[in-house]
Amino acid sequence: MDMKKPFLNKACLILPMLAVSATAFAQDAGAGGGAQTFFYDKFFGTFMLALAAVVILAAIGTLYRLLNAMIKVKQIEIYQEKGLEAYLEEAKKPGESLWSRLYKRWTNVVPIEKEQDVLFDHEYDGIRELDNSLPPWWVAMFYITIAFAAVYMSYYHFFGMGAGSKEQYEQEMDQAEKAVAEFRSLQADQINEDNVTALTDEADLSVGQAIFQVNCVACHGANGEGGVGPNMTDQYWINGGGIKNVFKTITYGVPEKGMISWKTQLRSSEIQKVASYILTLQGTNPPNPKEPQGELYQGETDQPAPDSTAVDSGGGVGMN
Template sequence: MNSFILLNGGLLGQEPAKSIWDISSGQDLLLVTVALFLLVGMVAVGAVALNLVFLLKKIIEPDAQPVAKPADTRSWWQRMAGLHELNQEKNLTMEHAYDGIAELDNPTPPWFMGLFYGTIVAGVIYLLVYHVFNPGDIMVQEYTQEMAIADKQREDYIKKVAGSINENTVTVLKDAKGIDAGKALFTQNCVACHGANAEGKVGPNLTDAYWLHGGDVKAVFHIITEGVPEKGMMSWKKQLNPLQVQQVASYILSLQGTNPAGAKEPQGEKVATGEPVATR
């Protein structure tokens, strides 16, 4: 995971995570009190249950005398794994038998019990950390934080790349990725006025050689950026960054000479853009 970006004591675009100790209202105080009572109640119930188990055992076996067990000669590994030598089987046989079948007193291996109790401890710690005291981040919060970091990095990258593109330095993109990005932006923002294939509707036909305000990439970049308010063409510089404007302009120029069906009549003056006809 990326490292967290903190601004003003909190994650970018996020309010600082609220701890159980940040009591700012009566409702917060009530939640803290309930949580602490639940925690104390869980401990008390566990202690009572354990005490009842020992008491019940004494009631059931009041006269049970401890039986001396033979010395355990097993190695450390054998004890941890719960292994016994075959010659010790008679020492493990329990008193009761059914149909001549004896049962061995062979408890669960210590390593497994340690793992089992460890999961219980881990579960309690997880509950306290993520759902009571809240210093940790659950998956949804972590995902939101990582997305905020990624968005910030993306914005910084776009500013860095797009900052060098302006009306004087813009060039026509030739790569398919840039053209496809321009097509997506055109489809999203320009179809209503210029048509799905740039054949022209309210706005002019963008696929012929006739242009109202110039037909090279710099002129198209300028028109998209600044707009032509008197003709109903809005400025897109607040909606699109310079890189996106370059992509749209390059896509428009790639449509030169495609002659789509229902193309609007020519408007303006004929301009040689020098751009090849797109092969699609």
């Protein structure tokens, strides 16, 4: 009787675990769609069918064992009525805890005392081998992973139900866009290049200075004297001076000049602060200034900023 047990366990194990794995991979970011080919459809179709057949056969086999076991139980009952005491005794055989019985069934190991019965007679340099059977829990785990693979490939590829990398990305972006739009709609008025004003409050300017120190000094110098990027302490501006133009340049960048766009890294309120700070640098005459670039900018006007393709340093007007 003992040796039939593993199959029963297998059935008990496989079914709930299958359910678990099905929900597990639903969260798993899968693949699918995209570049599938005829070859793959066909090959995997066959492969999966074969796999499915194996799984179904295993299931039928398990059910068969289950049925057999139930019949046996019934038989014992019948023998009991007829008073066959030998069977009665065998059926009782109590004493073991549930845990130890489960453990035995799931590991199906031959106890060390009986090891001699399953010891092969060959030896290699003194190494002997036992003929223990495969641990049933291990076998069950193997089947489950195979079933997982079959379900996974079917879900994402053969039936194309799961989202591929690309679709997942699009979904993620859509969701984020909606969430951000909703959040922003609840916020106070947004600052943009049309309504931005220069801040003068000391606290705002010191925040602006801090942002400048972290993000800008690498190219524009510690004191705005310029370096890789232009000098910001003189009155010459490549993309226009004044709060609106500076705000705009920081927000969108000037890629062809190497100025990156900061709108994904700084909030508009932060850009307003750093732009306001930059404007306070005007006329500070720091050491080692870079030569003026761009055009002389006089006061804030309503006119649009000069074209970004304007004169660069080569044609700039020398000042000193």
